[in-house]
Amino acid sequence: MNGKKGFSIDWALLTGLLALSVTSLFVVYSAGDQNPDLLMRQSIRIVLAFTVMFLVARITPDQFLRWTPYLYGIGLIMLLVVLGAGVIGKGAQRWIDLGFMRFQPAEMMKLAVPMMVAWVMVRKPLPASLPTVILGFVVLVIPVILVIKQPDLGTAILIAASGLVVIFFAGMSWWIIAVLAALVAAAAPLGWFLIHDYQRQRILTLFDPWSDPLGAGYHTIQSAIAVGSGGLYGKGWLNGSQSQLDFIPERSTDFIFAVFSEEFGFMGSMILLLVYLFVVSRSLYIAIEAKDSYTRLLCGSLAVTFAIYVFVNIGMVTGILPIVGVPLPLISYGGTSMVSLLAGFGILMSAYSNRWFIR
Amino acid sequence: MPGLEIKDVFSETRVFTARSIVTGVLLLVLIGILLARLFYLQVIEYDRYSTLSKNNRISVVPRAPVRGIIFDRNGIPLARNIPSYTLEVVPDQVKDMDNLLDELGKLVKLTEYDLKLFYRDVKRNAQFNTIILRSRLTDVEAARFAVNRYRFKGVDLRARLERNYPKKESAAHVVGYVGRISSRDLERVDKEKYRGINFLGKTGIESYYEDLLRGEIGFDQVETNAHGRVVRTISSTPSVPGKNIYLTLDSELQRVAEQALGDFRGAVVAIKPSTGEILAFASTPSYDPNAFINGISTADYAVLRDSPDKPLLNRALRGRYPPGSTIKPFMGLLGLKSGISPVKKTYCPGYYRLTKGGRKFRDWKRGGHGSVNLHDAIVQSCDVYFYDLADRLGIDYMHEYLALFGFGTKTGIDLNGESSGLLPSREWKRATRNQPWYRGETVIAGIGQGYVLVTPLQLASATSALANNGIRMKPYLLLSEEDALLARKKRNEPVKLNSKIWRDKDLAVVKQAMIDVTDTPQGTARRIGINSPYKIAAKTGTAQVIGIKENEHYKESEVALRNRDHALFIAYAPAEKPEIAVAVIAENGGHGGSTAGPIARKVIDFYLLGKKPKQKRDPS
Numbered sequence: 015m016n017g018k019k020g021f022s023i024d025w026a027l028l029t030g031l032l033a034l035s036v037t038s039l040f041v042v043y044s045a046g047d048q049n050p051d052l053l054m055r056q057s058i059r060i061v062l063a064f065t066v067m068f069l070v071a072r073i074t075p076d077q078f079l080r081w082t083p084y085l086y087g088i089g090l091i092m093l094l095v096v097l098g099a100g101v102i103g104k105g106a107q108r109w110i111d112l113g114f115m116r117f118q119p120a121e122m123m124k125l126a127v128p129m130m131v132a133w134v135m136v137r138k139p140l141p142a143s144l145p146t147v148i149l150g151f152v153v154l155v156i157p158v159i160l161v162i163k164q165p166d167l168g169t170a171i172l173i174a175a176s177g178l179v180v181i182f183f184a185g186m187s188w189w190i191i192a193v194l195a196a197l198v199a200a201a202a203p204l205g206w207f208l209i210h211d212y213q214r215q216r217i218l219t220l221f222d223p224w225s226d227p228l229g230a231g232y233h234t235i236q237s238a239i240a241v242g243s244g245g246l247y248g249k250g251w252l253n254g255s256q257s258q259l260d261f262i263p264e265r266s267t268d269f270i271f272a273v274f275s276e277e278f279g280f281m282g283s284m285i286l287l288l289v290y291l292f293v294v295s296r297s298l299y300i301a302i303e304a305k306d307s308y309t310r311l312l313c314g315s316l317a318v319t320f321a322i323y324v325f326v327n328i329g330m331v332t333g334i335l336p337i338v339g340v341p342l343p344l345i346s347y348g349g350t351s352m353v354s355l356l357a358g359f360g361i362l363m364s365a366y367s368n369r370w371f372i373r
Numbered sequence: 374m375p376g377l378e379i380k381d382v383f384s385e386t387r388v389f390t391a392r393s394i395v396t397g398v399l400l401l402v403l404i405g406i407l408l409a410r411l412f413y414l415q416v417i418e419y420d421r422y423s424t425l426s427k428n429n430r431i432s433v434v435p436r437a438p439v440r441g442i443i444f445d446r447n448g449i450p451l452a453r454n455i456p457s458y459t460l461e462v463v464p465d466q467v468k469d470m471d472n473l474l475d476e477l478g479k480l481v482k483l484t485e486y487d488l489k490l491f492y493r494d495v496k497r498n499a500q501f502n503t504i505i506l507r508s509r510l511t512d513v514e515a516a517r518f519a520v521n522r523y524r525f526k527g528v529d530l531r532a533r534l535e536r537n538y539p540k541k542e543s544a545a546h547v548v549g550y551v552g553r554i555s556s557r558d559l560e561r562v563d564k565e566k567y568r569g570i571n572f573l574g575k576t577g578i579e580s581y582y583e584d585l586l587r588g589e590i591g592f593d594q595v596e597t598n599a600h601g602r603v604v605r606t607i608s609s610t611p612s613v614p615g616k617n618i619y620l621t622l623d624s625e626l627q628r629v630a631e632q633a634l635g636d637f638r639g640a641v642v643a644i645k646p647s648t649g650e651i652l653a654f655a656s657t658p659s660y661d662p663n664a665f666i667n668g669i670s671t672a673d674y675a676v677l678r679d680s681p682d683k684p685l686l687n688r689a690l691r692g693r694y695p696p697g698s699t700i701k702p703f704m705g706l707l708g709l710k711s712g713i714s715p716v717k718k719t720y721c722p723g724y725y726r727l728t729k730g731g732r733k734f735r736d737w738k739r740g741g742h743g744s745v746n747l748h749d750a751i752v753q754s755c756d757v758y759f760y761d762l763a764d765r766l767g768i769d770y771m772h773e774y775l776a777l778f779g780f781g782t783k784t785g786i787d788l789n790g791e792s793s794g795l796l797p798s799r800e801w802k803r804a805t806r807n808q809p810w811y812r813g814e815t816v817i818a819g820i821g822q823g824y825v826l827v828t829p830l831q832l833a834s835a836t837s838a839l840a841n842n843g844i845r846m847k848p849y850l851l852l853s854e855e856d857a858l859l860a861r862k863k864r865n866e867p868v869k870l871n872s873k874i875w876r877d878k879d880l881a882v883v884k885q886a887m888i889d890v891t892d893t894p895q896g897t898a899r900r901i902g903i904n905s906p907y908k909i910a911a912k913t914g915t916a917q918v919i920g921i922k923e924n925e926h927y928k929e930s931e932v933a934l935r936n937r938d939h940a941l942f943i944a945y946a947p948a949e950k951p952e953i954a955v956a957v958i959a960e961n962g963g964h965g966g967s968t969a970g971p972i973a974r975k976v977i978d979f980y981l982l983g984k985k986p987k988q989k990r991d992p993s
Contacts, residue, residue: 049496140385183396185388232433242414242422256426280415284408291404298393307385314389318396325403332410 023071024300024366030293031067031359034344035060037274037286042347044252045266045273052266056347063356070360075309075368078129078361085122086130086153092119093160120161120169121354125361127157127173128319131180132311140307141185150181167213168338176319183314184307216336223333236261237272238333241283248279266347268339271331287328294321300362303369313365316358434595435569438588439534439857441615443548443578445624446650446852450539451548452579457535458510460518461503464495466527473525480521481507481514508667509535536572536666542659544627546687547620547788547850549577550662566590575665577687578618578850581787585854588615617855619862621650629979630655633972637959638682639939640689642833643976646951648867649837649846651786653955653976654830656688691792693826694958697965698754699914699943700775700821702839702883705747707774708762709879718744721757727764727812734760734816737915751886754897754913756820763819768810771818772798777874778835779845780827786848794831797824822917833956836943839883840910840951843875884910888948898942901970907981908948911973913965914941937961942969946977953980 039056046052096110096119110117131150135142142150154177161170182191206214223231223238240256249255254276257265262272275283297317304310320343327342329335341348343355414422443452460481467473477483487507494504510518510530518530536551551572554562558573567573569590574580591612596605630641630653643653660677669677677685686692709715723741725734736742736756742749750758763771776782781796795801797818799810817823827835830848838845847868855862887910889895891902897913916939940962945954955973962968 051496141388183389183392185392238414239422239425241411242418243426244415245419245423246416275411275415280411283411283415287404287407291400294400295397298397302386302390302393307389310386310389314393314396318400321400321403325407328407329410332407332414334406334410 022367024296024363027293027296027300027359027362027366030289030296031064031344031356033289034293035064037289038345038347040251041270041274041277041345042266044254044277045257045270046347047258048252052347059348059352063352066353067356067360067363070357071363071367073360073364075305075365078312078364079133079308082126082129082133086126086133086157089119089123089126090157090160092117093123093157095119097160097163120164120166120173121351123157123161123173124169124176124319124351124354125316125358127154128176128180128312128315131177132184132308132315135180135184135311136306136308141187142181144187144190146184147181147186147190150177150184154178154181168340171338172319172322172340175322176315179315179318180311183311213336216338220333220336233263233269233337234333236263237269237331240272240276241332244276244279244283246280248275248277248282251277253277268327268341268346269331270346271328271342274345275331287324290321290324294318294324297359297362300366300369304365305368309365309368313362316362320355320358434593436591436593436609436612437569437571438590438612439614440536440551440572440588441586441854441857442617443586444617444619445544445622445627446619446652447623447625448619449624451544451620451622451624452536452538454534455537456532457508458515459505459531459533460507460510461529461531462491462506463503463527463529468526470495473528477506477518477525477528480517481510483507503529508533538662540624540628541661541663543631544622544624544654545577545659545662546656546689547577547622547654548662549579549581550575550665551579552665553668572666577788578620581789582618582851585618586615589613614857617857619852619855620850621645621652621852622654622850623652623980626653626976626980627655629653629983630972630976631657631659633975634957634959637962637968637972638688639957639959639962639969640692640829641955641957641972641976642689642829643953643955643980644833644837644846644848646837646840646945646954647846649834649848650852650867651848651850652953652980654689654850656686656690656692658682658684660684687788687790688958688960689829690786690788691790692828692958693792693794694829694939694941695823695825695916696821696827696832697914697916697939697941698756698820699832699912699941699956699965700819700825700827701751701754701759702887702912702943703775703778703780703835704759704762704766704771704819705751705883705886706839706843706875706879707766707771708747709882710774710875711766711770713747713762713765715747715879715882718746719750719755719758719761720744721755723757725757725760725816727816732813734813748882748886748889749895751883751912752889752893752896759819760816763815764812766815766819768797768799768815768818771815772796777843777845777871778838779831779870780825780835784830784834784848786830787850791830792828794828795824795826821914829956829958832941832943832958833954836945836956837951837954839880839887840945840954842877842880843871843873845870884948887912891944898966898970901944901966901974905974907946909944909946909974909977910948910951911942911944911970913970914943915939915963915965916941918961934961937963940965940968942966942973944970944973944977946981953977 038060039053042056043053092110110119130153134150134153135146138146154174158170158174161173219231219234223234236256240254240262243256252258254273256262256276257273262269265273274286294317297320298314301310301313301317304313323340323343326335326338326340330337330340341351344352440454442450442454444450464470474483474488491504491506515530522530538545538548538550552575553571554567554573562573570587574583574586579586589612591610593609594607596607626643630643634641634655634657637657639657641653641655642651644651664673721736721742723736723739726732737754741757742753742755745753745755745758747758749755775796781794783791783793802808802810814823818825834845834848847870849865851865853862853864888908890911890913891898891909893899896902898911901911902909918936918938940959942957942965943955945951955976957969957973959969959972
């Protein structure tokens with residue numbers, strides 16, 4: 015590679031991300047009882063996250079490739095530390111206290127796992143052979159089990175998804191996919207007995223929220239009312255009665271889409287979804303253009319994982335998926351996930367700067 | 374071979390591009406699903422949801438349950454709920470806030486701090502939310518406002534229940550306190566169970582039995598107007614009050630123990646040997662838990678936290694002290710168990726050497742005790758006998774059998790944060806210090822010095838086990854829980870921790886020696902036994918705080934107060950049929966017999982004489 019390693023920004027992707035962040039400020043302001051403190055904190059977080067993105071963007075894909083095993087190893091060790099600390103102190107622990115902030119190793123694994131799986135995939139020419147795929151699964155399963163033990167099922171599923179996507183992109187043959195799909199389908203009834211009572215309740219609630227309108231079904235019903243009553247054009251910013259009168263729980267975090275949708279209606283929601291679609295497809299495009307398979311797999315995974323976040327969150331708010339604690343990416347208030355999300359986009363920016371026809 | 378490389382790149386790109394296309398199609402399908410769902414909710418079903426939203430005046434308001442009361446074993450409240458008047462404001466209904474506050478300030482006292490908190494809360498909450506302006510109004514203030522209420526639209530006087538600890542400093546370490554739920558608390562509790570609840574147990578029994586005391590929240594279904602203000606209540610699910618808790622503590626005995634400790638830093642633990650019930654659990658100095666309920670000021674907290682006397686530390690539960698000579702009765706029992714005869718004598722010249730010309734291990738008595746058997750060694754607290762005994766038994770044997778008295782492990786008492794003390798072993802030393810175990814360390818462990826550390830609770834529990842013929846009962850504080858609604862009590866059953874281990878004749882030797890500690894002229898605690906209508910079995914102990922060199926002698930007058938020896942005392946009585954076992958530790962108290970002994974005597978006297986006769990009064 016004697017190509018020029020410059021640093022350029024993908025303005026298209028940046029525009030999409032900025033559009034989402036600005037939207038976030040408006041919705042957080044409305045959802046948070048117009049509290050200026052909340053708005054301030056969200057702004058600081060956004061600035062911090064974008065700074066991280068630009069810093070990550072300056073790292074070249076070759077360096078990512080070199081660091082991958084170390085990053086993954088450190089992540090694993092920290093997961094073990096957190097797990098150990100959780101056992102010693104009582105109850106669940108997910109973070110390491112760095113003094114000025116709390117660091118969640120699971121957040122780091124959201125990036126380190128797809129990186130590591132991609133690293134494993136590109137050691138042999140693609141499409142990935144069966145042994146490579148198996149090795150990829152091993153690398154993926156270990157951190158996922160550790161995160162499940164924390165216990166943080168939601169994050170574990172997202173980490174698992176990010177790794178699976180890499181293996182999928184690596185060309186895992188269709189018959190393996192078919193076998194796996196069949197296995198999952200067969201294991202699903204078994205899973206019903208393995209999950210916790212409250213998780214089972216959430217799934218049942220999905221089918222009939224009105225069976226317990228003030229208990230388990232409350233979230234689902236109230237957010238459906240908020241979304242539905244928004245109509246075609248919405249009730250207007252700061253005018254959503256469901257949101258403003260405190261009917262929607264967790265309305266500035268996990269259920270923020272209900273607030274958005276009530277106040278901006280179907281048109282607003284459609285535009286928001288199109289912006290998300292734009293960000294995801296632009297990311298996929300960058301992935302295709304990437305200079306090597308490693309970067310390509312990693313970027314593809316980041317793009318698809320981002321899309322999964324959006325789908326899971328909006329699906330949950332609109333009542334087609336059970337309630338899991340996944341925030342709406344780049345819009346929800348707080349969440350340590352903002353930094354790791356934009357760090358991921360930093361990787362995409364770096365891939366763009368070093369795309370393969372720049373030689 | 375460049376050709377191959379290019380081929381690879383192309384094939385790899387083809388694989389990825391193909392998969393990307395599949396992914397792209399899948400993403401479009403997912404987006405389509407979401408859009409279809411949104412279209413269904415927002416366009417097709419719009420009328421229905423719009424109606425629901427307009428009629429959505431029914432909201433659910435959580436109702437906090439009443440927290441359970443904590444009583445002592447005689448039904449004297451240690452933690453209760455008292456009504457407290459609060460002044461609450463709905464900003465939405467106030468026209469001129471500054472004027473209103475001025476006028477209100479003339480009726481009730483409003484400090485700068487009150488106003489600061491109030492304005493902060495107003496800023497943080499929606500306009501139609503109720504904000505607390507002042508809490509803990511005096512009766513006079515409440516009455517004054519009530520008369521003038523008509524002048525203040527949007528201001529309400531409400532009676533809330535507030536936690537209160539009538540015994541203040543007494544038993545504060547056991548009962549603990551509640552405090553406002555912090556964001557850190559919210560991370561570890563189930564938020565659903567705390568909707569509408571502002572307080573939770575932070576320490577002590579309040580924390581350990583939080584789930585019992587809290588109760589279950591209820592819900593009011595209320596109708597609200599367009600501004601979200603409650604118009605009327607439609608239905609309500611009542612909250613379930615928390616369970617009342619009766620502790621095994623005797624609050625009067627507790628008070629006696631605390632007063633007996635006086636200005637000493639230290640601890641007294643009293644246990645009923647046959648069950649393990651904790652009768653007194655004193656740690657001095659103490660603090661007033663009432664200060665913590667509404668949040669203690671930073672300055673006041675700093676005083677408590679930084680005090681060298683450590684009032685916040687529960688010494689009885691977490692204090693780790695060398696047991697000193699109080700370990701000797703237990704060592705004696707180990708010796709008998711290992712087969713050493715009770716009549717075997719050891720000559721005590723006032724020091725002990727492992728090898729000829731080796732290091733001298735001193736006896737506390739310079740001239741020595743002469744030839745002593747086990748009985749005499751316990752009565753006179755001869756160190757040399759136990760140096761020798763420890764060396765014969767070895768650390769492995771000591772570790773295995775002292776553990777049967779609960780040394781080195783948590784007793785399992787129903788309080789959080791118990792310390793396990795330290796019962797050293799070869800493995801422990803290798804693991805923590807990466808050093809082999811030395812014989813000399815076994816020797817000093819034989820008189821309860823060196824690495825051995827015990828908590829006052831462990832010491833009391835071990836003494837109680839001895840009194841109970843070696844059967845150790847798990848110490849516990851929860852006597853019974855009471856369902857406040859049904860007035861039904863459920864007693865907590867005692868738990869036996871081991872079965873019979875020690876031979877009766879061995880126990881008899883050690884117990885007789887402990888009686889003679891207080892009952893014979895040679896006994897180290899002979900003054901404790903004077904004028905006692907019952908027999909006390911006891912052992913004194915003095916634990917070194919600073920190391921004394923081989924050739925130095927400890928003189929109390931020459932040592933700084935904080936470096937003086939800790940005074941220890943263990944006892945149970947009546948010796949024939951034990952009803953109470955006590956461990957006393959007075960930090961820097963000097964000698965166990967003269968300082969800690971009288972404290973124990975006061976506690977036992979009160980328990981056996983001060984109250985018992987009244988309860989079991991003879992009908993004749």
